[in-house]
Amino acid sequence: MGPARVAKNLHKSVVIVQRGRNLYEAQDPRRLSMRQKIAVLIPCYNEEVGIAQVVAAFRAALPGATIYAYDNNSTDRTMEVARAAGAVVYRETHQGKGRVVRRMFADVEADIYVLADGDATYDAPSARAMIARLVEEQLDMVVAARVDRQEEAYRPGHRIGNRLLTGFIALAFGRSFTDILSGYRVFSRRFVKSFPALSGGFEIETELTVHALELCLPVAEIRTPYYARPQGSTSKLNTWRDGFRILWTIGRLYRSERPLRFFSTLAAILAVISIVLAIPIVVTYLNEGIVPRVPTAILSTGLMLSAFLSFAAALILDTVTRGRREIKLLAYLQHAAPSANKVA
Numbered sequence: 460m461g462p463a464r465v466a467k468n469l470h471k472s473v474v475i476v477q478r479g480r481n482l483y484e485a486q487d488p489r490r491l492s493m494r495q496k497i498a499v500l501i502p503c504y505n506e507e508v509g510i511a512q513v514v515a516a517f518r519a520a521l522p523g524a525t526i527y528a529y530d531n532n533s534t535d536r537t538m539e540v541a542r543a544a545g546a547v548v549y550r551e552t553h554q555g556k557g558r559v560v561r562r563m564f565a566d567v568e569a570d571i572y573v574l575a576d577g578d579a580t581y582d583a584p585s586a587r588a589m590i591a592r593l594v595e596e597q598l599d600m601v602v603a604a605r606v607d608r609q610e611e612a613y614r615p616g617h618r619i620g621n622r623l624l625t626g627f628i629a630l631a632f633g634r635s636f637t638d639i640l641s642g643y644r645v646f647s648r649r650f651v652k653s654f655p656a657l658s659g660g661f662e663i664e665t666e667l668t669v670h671a672l673e674l675c676l677p678v679a680e681i682r683t684p685y686y687a688r689p690q691g692s693t694s695k696l697n698t699w700r701d702g703f704r705i706l707w708t709i710g711r712l713y714r715s716e717r718p719l720r721f722f723s724t725l726a727a728i729l730a731v732i733s734i735v736l737a738i739p740i741v742v743t744y745l746n747e748g749i750v751p752r753v754p755t756a757i758l759s760t761g762l763m764l765s766a767f768l769s770f771a772a773a774l775i776l777d778t779v780t781r782g783r784r785e786i787k788l789l790a791y792l793q794h795a796a797p798s799a800n801k802v803a
Contacts, residue, residue: 513575517583528546602678604680662707723770730766
């Protein structure tokens with residue numbers, strides 16, 4: 460991405476974010492905080508360097524919001540620094556960002572949830588625009604699409620991987636986002652309390668995205684600035700390891716949420732291979748009256764039987780998935796949509 464294009468994107472981002480801030484401020488942040496209970500959720504693992512800055516930034520951007528920092532077995536002073544900065548601090552001993560998010564979603568009671576990282580890379584004031592968009596349009600999730608302010612903020616490997624994974628998600632579940640791996644999001648209560656978090660690590664962002672797309676929930680995306688980590692802070696994300704884990708998660712979710720397509724495709728592949736292997740055998744039998752290559756004939760028959768079994772599994776699992784989707788929607792509908800007119 461060239462400097463001119465970055466500057467253009469940043470200008471658009473500033474305009475969008477400023478509109479949201481104006482809307483948020485027009486409603487009076489303190490009065491909105493009284494109407495809507497806002498919780499800022501920050502999963503932390505060895506974020507001693509940046510956590511105080513993050514807590515201070517969100518306290519300034521969202522007056523009245525409660526800021527929760529969940530420590531995930533840090534070996535530094537993350538908990539002490541977060542508590543001194545004014546955050547409500549808890550500990551989650553099961554390692555992995557996905558497990559921390561699951562614990563936060565289960566424990567914290569609020570009307571609006573802001574999820575961010577503790578590394579000071581996200582723009583806290585942008586939360587105003589995201590919350591305003593969520594409330595005004597009664598959305599369930601607003602994702603912050605990252606626009607890097609500094610070259611070192613977004614490593615090339617992560618940028619390429621994000622584009623590939625975003626394209627794969629669009630192909631499998633539909634195109635709604637340009638940055639599916641963003642950890643900066645705003646949620647409604649009905650999203651958080653109906654989300655069955657199953658991921659253990661950094662693939663949690665993918666699971667959040669697929670959940671919204673699968674249930675066709677009202678969502679949006681806002682471009683926001685993205686900064687480099689503070690000096691002395693290191694990323695816990697491994698490009699290759701976590702990239703493969705995310706890709707595996709997408710495949711697993713596609714299998715479980717689109718079983719008809721997944722197993723029908725598998726059935727078609729097995730059937731085509733079976734037919735290709737069987738054609739020479741059938742031709743020889745018709746011409747000479749004998750069945751040559753008996754092992755190949757047995758293999759072909761087995762593949763065709765597997766194809767029929769796969770297609771039968773596709774029909775059965777599609778019915779099961781439809782039932783699971785209905786249960787998710789019923790759980791989702793038990794909670795009211797975010798509303799600017801709600802009084803706590």
